[in-house]
Amino acid sequence: MNASTFVILVVFVSHAMCVKEETSVFNVQPNSRQSHHEISLGKVKCVFSWAAVGGTNEDWQITLTKQDGYVCVIERPDKASYLFFKNFAASVIGADFNSAEVFDSMGHLINEEDFTANTxxxxxxxxxxxxxxxxxxxxxxxxxxxxxxxx
Incomplete structure (x- = not known):
């Protein structure tokens, strides 16, 4: 191994050690009941709650990443959702919440008047x-x- 390869390897390994991530797959059932799922990374927790109807069960995932702050992504990763969400809420516990982006099932940002973000x-x-x-x-x-x- 030459010196430049060693430097690149050290930079890559140190970067990988700084990024921490947890992912959890959960099932959203269209049963109209209020449900929730959460994930933790150290002392920080991301919680998602919802009630949905219509369609069939869907696998969703929640990923919490730590790298220069925290990012929580809650999504149906493989295709558009066909569920009719009666409501939703998500929160970050154990860190200072900064912002949120909410997308519809077609991948478009939803109007800011359709949701409230409370820092x-x-x-x-x-x-x-x-x-x-x-x-x-x-x-x-x-x-x-x-x-x-x-x-």
């Missing part, structure tokens, strides 16, 4: 009467809690 509560949720019941992906971003300096 104080670390959550995003559908707005009753505005949300058009199509959901395909949610992306939540958060940063590590900042430590408060003691006086």
């Amino acid at each position: 104080g509560q670390g959550s995003v949720q559908s707005v009753e009467g505005k949300f058009k019941n199509s959901l395909g992906r949610l992306i939540l971003r958060a940063t590590k809690h900042k430590r408060k300096k003691e006086l």
Whole structure:
């Protein structure tokens, strides 16, 4: 192994060690009942809750990644969802929530008036009467809690 190959290998390994990720597959059932699924990475948790009707069961996945902050992606990864979501909510616990992007089942960003993002509560949720019941992906971003300096 020459010196340049060794440097590239060290950079790659150190980058890979900085990225941590957990993924969990779960089943969304169109039974109209409020359900939830969560995943943890260290002290940070991402929680997704929903109620859906129509169609058949669908496999969804939730991925929580840590690299320069946290990203939680909740999605049906392999194809469009045919479920009719009555509502949804997602939250990041253990980190400072920054932003959320919500996509419909066709991959388009949904209108911001269809959901609320509350940075104080670390959550995003559908707005009753505005949300058009199509959901395909949610992306939540958060940063590590900042430590408060003691006086």
